[in-house]
Amino acid sequence: MYMKKNLPKKQGIKHFEPHSVLYLTGDANYSRIHLLNGKVFLSSYNLKWFAQKWPSFLRLHKQALVNPAYVHHLSVAPTLQSASYVVMQDQVQLPISRRRVSGIVYHFRQV
Template identity: 60%
Template sequence: MKKRQPFKSGVNYFEPKTVLYLTGDVNYSHVHLLSGQIILSCRTLKWFAQQWPYFIRVHKQALVNPIYIHQLNLGPTLRSNSYLIMQDAAQLAISRRRVASVVAQVGQTNNC
């Protein structure tokens, strides 16, 4: 009879510059990397936002690395949908209450 190998929980360390964006799912985060890999983390988006203050919180469920923002699409009015297109063609919605701050932060990173 084959002996089962015990499950090894992996600890992943990744550099912030390899992270495109993070999406939240209750008390977990999905970390989307440049390589296309998605890692499930037991940390919250709030924790990541505190660790990486230059990342931009665009929505309650999304935190993005401003380096990899490909396009910013703003709706014609405040009530219309605004969203970001990331380098991997993912579309992330911008919360209507955060549109002004996201535009300002993206403008600052583009000027540097």
């Protein structure tokens, strides 16, 4: 299902298994890849590229893509004035855009 991705980086090419990735954050046209072991790598690919290559990852908003296997907690706001977010396995909170909340909740109810 998942394929190893070879990603160019400054010191050469780094090989990533998707199951070792907690989440990705967007930084302009680059992505920061946050791994289970706590390391962070910068990739020249944007989040859209990763979302297409790893379809099981969830897009929370325009700057975050998460591996749902490592979502520790989902907090849904009762009103639009407060923010919904996910807490990842490493205790990092990532916000969910208002337009994507229903899709994210639906995904986790199906699991």
